[in-house]
Amino acid sequence: MNGMMLVARREITTQIRTRSFVISLLVTVVVVGALAFAPKLFDRPDSYTIGTVNSQQLPLEAAAPDIEFEWRSFPDEAAATRAVLDGDVDAVLVDGAKVFTDGQIETELGVLLQSTHREAKLGAAGVQIAPLQMESVGADTRYQAARTGIAVVLVLVLFMLILGQVMMVAMGVVEEKGSRIVEILLSSVRPWQLLGGKVIGLGVLGLINLGAILVAGIGASFASGFAADFPPGMTGIVAGVLVWFVLGYAFFATLGAALASLVSRQEEVGNVMSPMTMLIMAAYFVAFYATTDPTGTLATIVSFVPPFSSMVMPVRMAATEVPLWEVAASAGLMVLAVLAILAFGAKVYERAVLRTGARVKLGEVLRAK
Amino acid sequence: MLEISGLRKRFAGGPGAPEGKQALDGIGFTVRPGEMFGFVGANGAGKSTTMRIVMGVLKADAGTVSWRGEPMTHADRQRFGYMPEERGLYQKMRAGEQIEYFGRLHGMSQANAKKATEDLLERLSLTDRRNSSVESLSLGNQQRVQLAVALVHDPELLILDEPFSGLDPIAVDALATVLQERCRGGVPVIFSSHQLELVERLCDSVGIVSAGRMVASGTVDELRAAEGGMLRVVVRDPAPGWADGLPGQVDVQGNRHVLVTEDGDDQDILRRAIKAGHVEHFGVEQPTLTEIFKEAVA
Ligand SMILES: Nc1ncnc2c1ncn2[C@@H]1O[C@H](COP(=O)(O)OP(=O)(O)OP(=O)(O)O)[C@@H](O)[C@H]1O
Numbered sequence A: 001m002n003g004m005m006l007v008a009r010r011e012i013t014t015q016i017r018t019r020s021f022v023i024s025l026l027v028t029v030v031v032v033g034a035l036a037f038a039p040k041l042f043d044r045p046d047s048y049t050i051g052t053v054n055s056q057q058l059p060l061e062a063a064a065p066d067i068e069f070e071w072r073s074f075p076d077e078a079a080a081t082r083a084v085l086d087g088d089v090d091a092v093l094v095d096g097a098k099v100f101t102d103g104q105i106e107t108e109l110g111v112l113l114q115s116t117h118r119e120a121k122l123g124a125a126g127v128q129i130a131p132l133q134m135e136s137v138g139a140d141t142r143y144q145a146a147r148t149g150i151a152v153v154l155v156l157v158l159f160m161l162i163l164g165q166v167m168m169v170a171m172g173v174v175e176e177k178g179s180r181i182v183e184i185l186l187s188s189v190r191p192w193q194l195l196g197g198k199v200i201g202l203g204v205l206g207l208i209n210l211g212a213i214l215v216a217g218i219g220a221s222f223a224s225g226f227a228a229d230f231p232p233g234m235t236g237i238v239a240g241v242l243v244w245f246v247l248g249y250a251f252f253a254t255l256g257a258a259l260a261s262l263v264s265r266q267e268e269v270g271n272v273m274s275p276m277t278m279l280i281m282a283a284y285f286v287a288f289y290a291t292t293d294p295t296g297t298l299a300t301i302v303s304f305v306p307p308f309s310s311m312v313m314p315v316r317m318a319a320t321e322v323p324l325w326e327v328a329a330s331a332g333l334m335v336l337a338v339l340a341i342l343a344f345g346a347k348v349y350e351r352a353v354l355r356t357g358a359r360v361k362l363g364e365v366l367r368a369k
Numbered sequence B: 001m002l003e004i005s006g007l008r009k010r011f012a013g014g015p016g017a018p019e020g021k022q023a024l025d026g027i028g029f030t031v032r033p034g035e036m037f038g039f040v041g042a043n044g045a046g047k048s049t050t051m052r053i054v055m056g057v058l059k060a061d062a063g064t065v066s067w068r069g070e071p072m073t074h075a076d077r078q079r080f081g082y083m084p085e086e087r088g089l090y091q092k093m094r095a096g097e098q099i100e101y102f103g104r105l106h107g108m109s110q111a112n113a114k115k116a117t118e119d120l121l122e123r124l125s126l127t128d129r130r131n132s133s134v135e136s137l138s139l140g141n142q143q144r145v146q147l148a149v150a151l152v153h154d155p156e157l158l159i160l161d162e163p164f165s166g167l168d169p170i171a172v173d174a175l176a177t178v179l180q181e182r183c184r185g186g187v188p189v190i191f192s193s194h195q196l197e198l199v200e201r202l203c204d205s206v207g208i209v210s211a212g213r214m215v216a217s218g219t220v221d222e223l224r225a226a227e228g229g230m231l232r233v234v235v236r237d238p239a240p241g242w243a244d245g246l247p248g249q250v251d252v253q254g255n256r257h258v259l260v261t262e263d264g265d266d267q268d269i270l271r272r273a274i275k276a277g278h279v280e281h282f283g284v285e286q287p288t289l290t291e292i293f294k295e296a297v298a
């Protein structure tokens, strides 16, 4: 195994054993899992219980196939009234002519009862009415709510994971530099191996986190029934998220490591990293905006601009349908940006990491021969 | 064989010292296989800077470092053991795993690294600390872990910057034994230290550095010969003024007079002493390394 992989393995094994890693993994998994149940809580009730007194059941199931209906029959109005007041039933149809409810009836149920009642009466009188044909001439908006929901969760997850892992990379770099471990490390491995191993190791941990979140989210969605609302191409969206995470993380982690190598003390990390944190925040805000307006000019343009594209494009892909060529073009640009930052970051890191003491100026590092 | 010659290094000045600092001014020395080389010098003399240049942590402005007759490369350094002046370990990592990790980074197989780690833990009395995180160890024990990190991969050359500082006498002996073993196996060992008695006891040769220059080097005996012995004469109840005209210093200790001198005719001095009183002691004393050191850097 070469030096870079050994470095990566050390990062993974030491992190994975810490309590904070396990706890934060569990918490995110639980939160994301719970989110998959959220739509169900806020949705209309999926079922109604309806009683009858001396009436025929109405063909409600045929009119609203998504909703479940449970029928009960009561011997008289008094029993029916009691059931309504106790909340055992949502409404009771009495003598095929009136409906008992507790307070106001839910609009949806009221409209359903009225229209099926009317239809039944008309049918009995021999009038046949062809149902209205629904036809959308705009985009397919059936999945819009689900898409927006997925996109919002995604932007949060990407933002937290990228920022979190990048900070870990930066702190690791400073730990090694400040404690002079680099002096020993660099007599056995090359700077790029040390940098690469650290970025890869913490990236793998990020992917483990992301994988757990995706599995928890998708698993919980199937459990809650939310998966039925998944837009088509969900596999593509998931694969896209993984790829974009890798690209975005590689970019920011390398940049973060390079910046962190300029300082020798943990207290200085926040300061030296602030330009990069701002970059991530900017990407986050545009991505968040893109969840509501994924086809708007701002979101569209920014989804091509590295490194912002690494957060905005996956969000757009979740929020709307993005043509494949756009995704490919944007990913290509991002790959180029990652390669450029790798070259830049490795150079800065190599030149700065052994210069302990006061903060090293970036310009000075770049000018050095 | 490690050959260092003409090393020069200037540090850029900061706000406090705008003119900068010439840390090394043409330092050079040679360490042969199986030789233990003691590197001594006052604070700020340039010992650490020299070692850091040899390990590639710093770049020299001029001069060469060669190993087995060739300019030293990164691949060579991978087979060296280095202990920096400012100790560096992963604080949260367990002692045993840390030693093993550095062994593997130096290219050892998992099994070999594990075995070497166990051996060193045993040698340095750390076996029961194997699974403690470094931050929970006492300073001296952290120091032992640091040494184990430098030794684990059976290095071909050892460069240790003040390896004995902070160790208790038992650990000093344990480390000395380990270093002597490695030395006998043909490994050149260089260490810096301010404990000159220790250097005198352990080292085959010594280099004294002052202000970035090598002011004396050679075996301890050679240095002594160069320095020359001091004649010490103790006379009880001498006649007053007996030593008038003799070179050296007379120290009066009660009824004894102690004469210490570097030159003069010893036979003549002896005759005068016998005439003056009862001679209790007459002999040439070898200078200690501390005396040689003080003389050399003065
Ligand atoms: N990074 C640096 N920047 C500026 N000056 C430095 C730097 N490192 C060392 N020096 C200067 O170089 C000179 C030699 O320092 P060095 O650390 O080599 O001394 P030393 O012999 O190891 O001393 P000590 O016995 O105190 O460890 C000192 O004057 C020191 O101030």
Ligand SMILES: [Mg+2]
Binding pocket: B047, B048, B049, B085, B161
């Ligand atoms: Mg020093």
